Amino acid sequence: MPERPSVDGLETTWLGAWEDEGVYRFDRSTPRAGVYSIDTPPPTVSGSLHIGHVFSYTHTDLLARFWRMRGREVFYPMGWDDNGLPTERRVENYFGVRCDPSLPYDPSFTAPEGPVPAGAQKRSISRRNFVELCVALTARDEVAFKDLWRHLGVSIDWSLEYATIAPSTQAISQRAFLDLLARAEVYSAVAPTLWDVDFRTAVSQAELEDRERPGAYHRVAFALEAGGTIEIETTRPELIPSCVAIVTHPDDERYRDLVGQSALTPLFAVPVPVVAHPLADPEKGTGAAMVCTFGDLTDVTWWRELDLPTRALIGRDGRFAPADFASPAFPSRDPEVAQAHYDTLAGLTVPQVRASVVEALTTSGALLEEPRAITHPVKFYEKGERPLEIVTSRQWFVRTLAHRAELLARGEEIQWHPEYMRHRYRSWVEGLNVDWNISRQRFFGVPFPVWYPVGSDGVVDYDRPILADPAKLPIDPSSDAPPGYREDQRHQPGGFVGDPDVMDTWATSSLTPQIAGGWGTELFEHVFPMDVRPQAHEIIRTWLFSTVVRSHFLHGEVPWAHAAISGWVLDPDRKKMSKSVGNVVTPMPLIERHGADAVRYWAASGRPGADTAIDEAQMKIGRRLAIKLLNVSKFVLGLLEDAPTGPVTEPIDRDLLSGLAELVEEATRSFEEYDYARALERVEGRFWAFCDDYVELVKLRAYGESAAPASVESARATLALALSIYTRLLAPFLPFAAEEAWRWWHEESVHRAPWPSTDELAHEAIPAGSVLAPVSEVLEAVRRAKSEAKVSQRTPVAGCEVAGPADYLAAITAARGDLVAAGSIEELELVEASEARVVVRLATPS
RNA sequence: GGGCGCUUAGCUCAGUUGGUUAGAGCAGCUGAUUUACACUCAGCAGGCCGGGGGUUCGAGUCCCUCAGCGCCCA
Missing domain, CATH: 3.90.740.10 (Valyl/Leucyl/Isoleucyl-tRNA synthetase, editing domain)
Structure with missing residues (x-):
């Protein structure tokens, strides 16, 4: 235990320890019922980190940490969505290349040193070469993203990392496509199609x-x-x-x-x-x-x-x-x-x-x-x-219109947090007017695992696609030949052509439960259907909807029980952050300035689904809370050193534990209802009161200098238990400070410690507040008198007269020693009366 | 046009099923000061709960209506 505890530098200490100890490692042998599985959003890896990432991933991490402490084995994977247009554009500009799918793969091609000057002549390369560059560039960005997530203390099991462009992901995406094709839930058609003339x-x-x-x-x-x-x-x-x-x-x-x-x-x-x-x-x-x-x-x-x-x-x-x-x-x-x-x-x-x-x-x-x-x-x-x-072209479509009613029913099966977000899903599904077009005339994505036969007349027969062998996935029809054909038959009469398109990003990311959960392996049975999909509200119509569609077709059920929808982060003027406005805040400097726990505290105080303004003042409050936890831990543990503790006997101590039991119940219920913000608010409020009132009241008794041994041991036992409970209640919010304080007196991580339960607080029951409330009231009156007299709180009170009903006075009597000590009261007089009243007479300055 | 949310202290927000005098933090003001913590502690002040109407013994909370802000869908 350090002389002067500090929250600075805790990240470095504990990130390493967590990794070494495997605190967040998922145990694959756990049966489904013992697992809490999370369908983590794979962020678009496109260069810039955003404070919005910190906000919503913190919310998910709060849930993960709560359920882990509750004894669930938490499946918390991490994915990167590197498919798609943003990456393509960056690769084109960074390396000065352009994709031409008609070119053959050049194995000897090496990437130019990027970034190339703007406006330079762009070199045409094959799709496979282009994709290799995309992979190389996103790999670099993923390092920066991972660094942020780790510093934020997100309790991901990094052995469960996936990328949407990885071969294994492509295999799953292609397999799911072939599965839909076999069920005739995907079809190709020449149809008027919404078309972007710049992206073509x-x-x-x-x-x-x-x-x-x-x-x-x-x-x-x-x-x-x-x-x-x-x-x-x-x-x-x-x-x-x-x-x-x-x-x-x-x-x-x-x-x-x-x-x-x-x-x-x-x-x-x-x-x-x-x-x-x-x-x-x-x-x-x-x-x-x-x-x-x-x-x-x-x-x-x-x-x-x-x-x-x-x-x-x-x-x-x-x-x-x-x-x-x-x-x-x-x-x-x-x-x-x-x-x-x-x-x-x-x-x-x-x-x-x-x-x-x-x-x-x-x-x-x-x-x-x-x-x-x-x-x-x-x-x-x-x-x-x-x-x-709107141009007419051949595209692949997933049938959604024909299944509108079933998809609406699926939406009703999901528990939405906040509840009203279900309307967004419903109104989107009700408003669908075309089937889901999953073809994109782009390059960096998952190719369709199909080819088309070319007749002897040279005409391509699109109505009889040649399907890939499911055992050979992933395949790229632009460089692999279909079963039964040779590569030299490509584009030849009697030969074949590959499908030139790639799938829509959402066609692959709609499979994140299957990708992360290892669809087709034993793991899948342990994690699917998942417990929660955390995500932002603006992608309900895309990611959430499409995931429901895929799971409906593939498994005949919803992909998760809960959808936890985060709000947006707004700038301090409550404007939405956007690159074009230029008000985007990058998170790393905030973490460096205030500490990860502090930034998490700000995020945790944003209610589920509520758009929340970035607020450094709130971060400072979180930092103070973390420091307070360290200090009170140091103090309480200092008192306890080698001293015996005994049963909790004193009424005021029993009262504290009763209140703590109420708090544990409320925090647990709030977390179970996905309302982490309420849990934080209640825990924080009680924690400060614990520090400022209860600890002040009992510390002299706990020193053990004057009181009877049994009451000394009662105070120490209560302090130790309360500290343990508070540290665990705060652990999801302040993982670094809680871990630091916890390890001063425990071998194992607080993040694998059991979530507090009322069983631990079993004692001779006494109504919460029956003693502590009247005593605090008197103490407050004493403090007010001193404050109004502008004297030190240590100034002795010559006389204090407390009037009130018999039970009120009984409560005061029960904690008389603590009250007299904490208020420096020299003479405490109790008078029976119908109304409670406190008169304080300060010692005349000598 | 349809739907959803929000409107409570200067600011950011709590306020479960209606029930004592509407709460917290920050900011402000007045003080204290060193055996856990100045990254501290105590205290004070600050509200026609957006407007109007209704139900009720009782409304910040329920109903109607209007206004403003934001979002989703068409």
Whole structure:
């Protein structure tokens, strides 16, 4: 025990000891019922650490430490999500490379020393070479992340580490894909797909976000072939060449007679039918809208339900593709004019075509009035910079729409913390409108384990995929040949081609219980279904939902019993932190400045699900709490040294233990309900009162100089027991300080010590507060008198008269010695009265 | 447009099923001071519990309504 205890440097001491002793090691032989398993979120390894990580991982660690002390064997793995776009972009810029999946693997390729200067010519490399660079770069970042987690004292079993790009993970992801394919719950289809023209990949509904963007309504006249015109309003006039119909509401009297007629598109003179559909909004614009292939998701619905033709023009690069206005696809009544005009548009971007078309519409008189500027929501890929387009392409989809009701029922099976978060899941599932697209036209991810046969005519048959041998997973169809084929048959008539795409990040991270839990091995039976999924609320619709989907299909049950949803960390002005705003706080300096326990204390005081502002003042309070624990431990242990302890006999001591039993019950219940913040608040409050009141009251007795031996031993026994209980109650929150103090008198780690139970506090029961409350009240009156007289608390009290009912006085009598000693009361007089009252007479200064 | 959450002391927040005088910490103010702790201790002050209406013997808590803030979904 040091002379002057300090919280500085405790991290270094105990991190090493925990590792050496294997304190957090998971015992794989434990039966499922004895295990508490955690589906740890694998953070995106993309360079920067964020205080939000510290916040939410602390919450999970509090649960882990509680359940471990409660005797559960805690399965607490750690994963890294290195798949995906953020990594790809960093690799491209850092190494100055670009992935070209058509290139063969070059085993002799060595990475250039990064980072290369910005703007340098990018070198094309094969997918496998590219993936190797991604792996190398993320490996470096993972070291920094791991360092942070360790310094924060997160009680992860680091032997359970996984990465989403690791071969074993890819094997599980591919196996799960083949499993879904065998059940026909995944299918490939050529379909209109949300498309990011910069990343050149499809994106899923879950990755969309609406952004308010300026736009304008353009009122445009379409000539009717039978004579007259019909007017529509559109925000996307550039899509007029893609127009396939004009739609009105079936009940709209204004257009009832026009339905069935044929209109001609302005500028291009392509005939389009006037049709009726209930999704047309009579209140919007003129009540008539043009249907294009494709301007938005409503167009897709109209196109599908009204069986309209396809005139897709926007290509995967976001530019208008060439089109033939004399062909059946674009049957212009005036092909020459149409073609001449369109030829000036082909190859241009969306904004360029819009400007050109508006100009032409104005010249031709089809634009009826000045465009009306508006602000409207536009769909973006959440990581994208330009509005999404809808292009038709072949994609793999997981069937979710057909299982909506079952998936809603799964959501009801989960216990949500906080409870109201279940609404987020429900509203997301209810709002699903397309199946889950899991194909991405990217490179750094898990490839689809399929190839396609090439006919003797050279045509690829996508409807009869060649599946990988499950025993050979993982495979990469771009460098491995399918069963029964040779590599030299790739791209040859009678040969094969590999599926060029990779899976969506969520298609793999939706399998974290299977990945971490070792699906297919014995371990899985010991940990699955898991106890808890901790995560942030903004990814309920992605990670949480997709994990439920996979578990529903693979195992027919929910993947975990509980979902513990963390809030966000806000900056001190209560604004959301984001890179673009530049208010992101990096956590390591905070840990260095205040200590890990202090930062954890701040995180632990954020209630489950509540967005919480970063608050260094709160960290300072946590630091004080840790220091207090060290100091009171030193003091109590100093008193106890070699002194005998006996049974707890004194009423005031028994009262303290009764109160402690209440506290243990409440803290335990709060933790069981996932409310760590409440547990902390109660424990902390009682702990300070213990230090300031109880310890002050009994310390002179515990010194053993004047009191009877039995009462001395009672005080010492109570102090020792209370200290032990408080140290254990605080251990999840302050793992470093609690461990330090605990090891001054224990061999084993506090983090494997049993969570306090009321059994330990068995004593001759006495109602909590029956003695301590009146005594504290009198002590407080004494302190107030001294404080108001501006004298030292050590000033003797010449006389103190306590009036009150008989039981009140009995309580005072029961602790008379302690009270007189703590208050330096020379003469204590008790007077029976109906109301409690305390009169303090200080000694006159001599 | 639908849904969810929040609104309590200057600040950050507690306040279980309605039940004494609404709590804590921080900040503020007044003091103490060295045999655990100045990274301390004691004390004081500070609230129309967002507005309005209702139910009730009794409402911060339940119901209705309005307002503001934030989020989710469309």
